[in-house]
Amino acid sequence: MTQTTYDVIVVGAANAGGFAAGAAAEKGAKVLVIDKKSSSDHLYRNTIASVDSAAQKRAGVHIDKRELVEFLSAFAQDNVDQKLLWTWVNHSGEAMDWLEEQVLKTNGDHLHATGDAYYEHLINKAFPSGNEVTRDEKSWDQGWGKYVIQKDRDLGVTFKYRTKLENLLTDAQNRVVGVRVKDTETNAISEFTATKGVILCTGGYGANEALMQKWAPTLLQKNTYTQSPRDDGSGQLAALAVGAARDDEPASIIFDRGAVPVGTNIDDYYVKDWKSHQFVLGSYPLLKVNLKGERFFNESAPYQFAMNSLRHQPGHLEVMVWNQKTMDNLQQFHTLGCSRLGWPGIFGADGEKKLVQQYLEKGYVKQADSIEELAHKMQLPADQLQKTVARYNDLCAAGEDQDFGKESYRMFPVDGGPYYAVTLGGILLATLDGLHVNERMQVLDRNADPIQGLYAAGNCAGGFFWGAYPDRVPGLTASHAVTFGRLAGQTVLA
Numbered sequence: 319m320t321q322t323t324y325d326v327i328v329v330g331a332a333n334a335g336g337f338a339a340g341a342a343a344e345k346g347a348k349v350l351v352i353d354k355k356s357s358s359d360h361l362y363r364n365t366i367a368s369v370d371s372a373a374q375k376r377a378g379v380h381i382d383k384r385e386l387v388e389f390l391s392a393f394a395q396d397n398v399d400q401k402l403l404w405t406w407v408n409h410s411g412e413a414m415d416w417l418e419e420q421v422l423k424t425n426g427d428h429l430h431a432t433g434d435a436y437y438e439h440l441i442n443k444a445f446p447s448g449n450e451v452t453r454d455e456k457s458w459d460q461g462w463g464k465y466v467i468q469k470d471r472d473l474g475v476t477f478k479y480r481t482k483l484e485n486l487l488t489d490a491q492n493r494v495v496g497v498r499v500k501d502t503e504t505n506a507i508s509e510f511t512a513t514k515g516v517i518l519c520t521g522g523y524g525a526n527e528a529l530m531q532k533w534a535p536t537l538l539q540k541n542t543y544t545q546s547p548r549d550d551g552s553g554q555l556a557a558l559a560v561g562a563a564r565d566d567e568p569a570s571i572i573f574d575r576g577a578v579p580v581g582t583n584i585d586d587y588y589v590k591d592w593k594s595h596q597f598v599l600g601s602y603p604l605l606k607v608n609l610k611g612e613r614f615f616n617e618s619a620p621y622q623f624a625m626n627s628l629r630h631q632p633g634h635l636e637v638m639v640w641n642q643k644t645m646d647n648l649q650q651f652h653t654l655g656c657s658r659l660g661w662p663g664i665f666g667a668d669g670e671k672k673l674v675q676q677y678l679e680k681g682y683v684k685q686a687d688s689i690e691e692l693a694h695k696m697q698l699p700a701d702q703l704q705k706t707v708a709r710y711n712d713l714c715a716a717g718e719d720q721d722f723g724k725e726s727y728r729m730f731p732v733d734g735g736p737y738y739a740v741t742l743g744g745i746l747l748a749t750l751d752g753l754h755v756n757e758r759m760q761v762l763d764r765n766a767d768p769i770q771g772l773y774a775a776g777n778c779a780g781g782f783f784w785g786a787y788p789d790r791v792p793g794l795t796a797s798h799a800v801t802f803g804r805l806a807g808q809t810v811l812a
């Protein structure tokens with residue numbers, strides 16, 4: 319007979335869910351994990367932040383906790399819960415150590431701590447927070463999600479895929495006592511009971527345009543793609559139906575590298591496609607102009623700032639302009655996280671050249687022998703683009719960006735063809751506003767009282783981010799998910 323009663327039910331089998339299930343099972347709980355899709359291991363991410371992990375200690379990386387919390391709360395103008403920030407800095411190292419000791423080592427992997435976080439200007443203040451899963455110190459092991467799920471199974475956790483949470487079951491006191499689920503292949507409905515609690519780890523809502531319109535309408539003007547096509551917000555809606563409160567302002571993680579066809583109108587271009595449209599070079603601080611051909615901001619800033627600046631520009635898209643010489647001198651545009659040049663970044667200089675070639679073939683990148691010809695191909699006013707490039711080259715020659723203050727070492731002239739350009743918009747990686755939770759990851763109602771039996775972690779939980787993602791703390795979203803997932807799995811039994 320199928321078992322229908324568990325101690326703990328985790329909804330969502332990716333980052334937060336995998337860590338929540340393992341933590342509860344380690345404490346002896348009978349755990350069921352459900353996920354609406356057929357797999358989830360590929361969603362476990364490359365770069366995971368922490369403070370004081372064993373890997374960071376081995377690498378001599380030290381981060382001042384107070385300084386980091388102050389940075390995160392200032393970045394969000396304190397529209398966050400400082401208790402959650404402190405909870406994260408105090409527990410993230412332990413979550414990484416569990417991953418390395420209990421999961422990675424038996425599979426031949428380890429964590430590599432990235433120690434460099436160079437910045438010259440305050441806008442780029444950064445922390446060396448990243449841990450990367452690797453076997454050979456040359457590349458990521460992107461299959462590590464499989465190891466977490468196997469570890470959970472070894473601890474006795476049951477996984478049911480193609481099983482979607484429809485709604486939460488409550489008793490007469492509004493305590494959450496289980497889940498009502500749908501088999502996504504047969505549409506059969508069933509119920510499972512949780513004696514200790516249900517932990518929601520269902521991610522964001524960026525693939526649900528109706529919820530985007532309601533909770534974060536400006537994100538539809540900042541993004542051309544979403545790369546989380548399963549994020550339908552259903553977990554958050556289930557919690558709201560039993561009285562949960564949620565953040566009332568949006569937060570998100572956006573990459574400034576969504577290459578789109580020339581002439582795209584962002585108002586009717588929001589593509590939900592798992593296939594990557596990431597034109598990685600777009601996150602490098604090369605010359606960028608608005609659709610009038612004018613430079614409009616300091617390109618050397620956190621990824622998401624470009625998309626915020628574009629809200630004040632016509633058409634909300636930017637055009638990046640560069641030449642062949644730039645491609646041969648990319649080292650000075652090396653930044654953090656996955657726009658590092660070389661591992662642990664996505665590409666090296668040769669990879670970027672191949673990418674440009676691919677997008678030339680697709681017709682998104684245009685090539686020309688003069689700026690005037692390039693402007694015509696990009697549908698930009700040629701006179702203005704010529705003026706902008708000439709001014710930029712003068713600033714490069716002067717060695718000082720008197721217009722926007724980009725670091726001098728990144729002022730590389732665009733003089734001499736062949737010239738290239740591409741139109742870019744945002745890629746929404748995830749929404750980050752969510753359900754109100756306390757430091758035990760209990761979901762709160764509008765009085766800030768816990769809804770008994772209900773927990774949340776990862777992108778379906780809020781209070782941690784506001785507005786733009788602080789990408790100068792590389793790996794923070796994945797770490798927020800796994801650290802708080804692990805905490806939820808521990809506290810549900812406490």
Ligand SMILES: Cc1cc2nc3c(=O)[nH]c(=O)nc-3n(C[C@H](O)[C@H](O)[C@H](O)COP(=O)(O)OP(=O)(O)OC[C@H]3O[C@@H](n4cnc5c(N)ncnc54)[C@H](O)[C@@H]3O)c2cc1C
Pocket residue numbers: 329330331332333334335352353354355357358361363364365366367481482483484519520521522545546548550551552553571746747748775776777778792793794795796797799
């Ligand atoms: C391409 C890409 C690369 C990224 N790289 C990084 C990185 O290197 N570092 C970093 O810090 N962050 C990265 N991120 C962001 C990071 O992936 C997320 O912030 C993090 O994965 C969130 O984890 P989560 O567990 O909350 O949600 P998810 O990983 O999105 O998992 C949610 C799970 O819940 C399931 N689910 C949803 N609704 C239901 C339901 N109703 N019933 C049952 N199951 C349900 C989904 O199928 C999914 O498996 C990246 C994001 C993308 C898109």
